[in-house]
Amino acid sequence: MAALRIGVLASGRGSNLEAIIGAVRRGELDAEVAVVISDVADARALDVARKAGVEALYVDPEKKKARMSAAAEQRIIDELRKRDVGLVALAGFMRILSSEFVAAFKMRILNIHPSLLPSFPGLGVQKKALEYGVKFSGCTVHFVDEGVDTGPIIIQAAVPVLDDDTVESLSARILEEEHRIYPEAIRRFAAGRLKIEGRRVILLPEGA
């Protein structure tokens, strides 16, 4: 069976992209990053891709809002399809996808979010967790549905929130876990081990 081809969508720094590429390189993830697409022309993620020899594309989002234009989304869908992408991994992609986009890759879009969902969906969530006073936060890899950070959960990792934490120190502790669980979630997807039952994602035994 041909290795899973991943299309990564990223708007910024691209550290999760680096973690995914690293896992592929080390042979821990039987998949290939086929293309990285960004809505930000000078996103570091595009440089990360180029340096790793992965095709990097900028697509003009044509809108400043949370959602791209329908034409921009269609272009991204076309570019992903052209490259036979079987999984779309959102890695710090700062746009909300339309239901048409979600339907085009039904249950084949993953996202990483820096909180323990369903607590703290949306943006700036490390700060929100700190200010709320929770004693644990963490990160979540989930399937993407029509909502914002609402899809079925694949893996979560918890980290303690310490009394002397700043947004930066808490974010760094969470990020370390992001880099561990995102490649692992993709590995499970690639191995066909994720069975969705309603909101629940059941992990099938290896080789089943």
Ligand code: GRF
């Ligand atoms: C991460 O914290 C991720 O959870 C969130 O956006 C950030 C992206 O970081 N969705 P990077 O671009 O992967 O470094």
